[in-house]
Amino acid sequence: MSITPCNELLLDNQFCFALYSTSLLMTKVYKPLLQELGLTYPQYLAMMVLWESDGITVGEISNRLLTDPGSLTPLLKRLEAEGFITRTRSNKDERVVELRLTEQGRALHEKAKAVPACILAATGRSIEQLDSLKDELVSLRGNLGKAV
Structure with a gap:
């Protein structure tokens, strides 16, 4: 018997899974x-x-x-x-x-000292894009820290 998932419970729709798998x-x-x-x-x-x-x-x-x-x-x-x-x-x-x-x-x-440049290259993103994403994640971490 198959369960029809609601969109909220589809794995690919989960922010937490995107964060975890990344x-x-x-x-x-x-x-x-x-x-x-x-x-x-x-x-x-x-x-x-x-x-x-x-x-x-x-x-x-x-x-x-x-x-x-x-x-x-x-x-x-x-x-x-x-x-x-x-x-x-x-x-x-x-x-x-x-x-x-x-x-x-x-x-x-x-x-x-060579590690960060290798990681930057692997992401396919600019340093500015990664800085912006990091700032968002730090803000998210702060909000989650208040929730626990």
């Missing part, structure tokens, strides 16, 4: 570029935060990445094992873990 494909485009750097996509995001703000805490990086600090611990341990960062307990509060780039982590920044 995100999946975006990470697939990133994958070979990041493999050359020895990073996964989540590790790349964490490294970008550290390249902007070296010497931050796990809580601060968690806030920037909109994730739970506990879920970052395995990722950060792997970055430390790879020699990209150090994790040390704060002298002021031993519950706080501070993150610092190593020389190898700073050197990786130079290698990663």
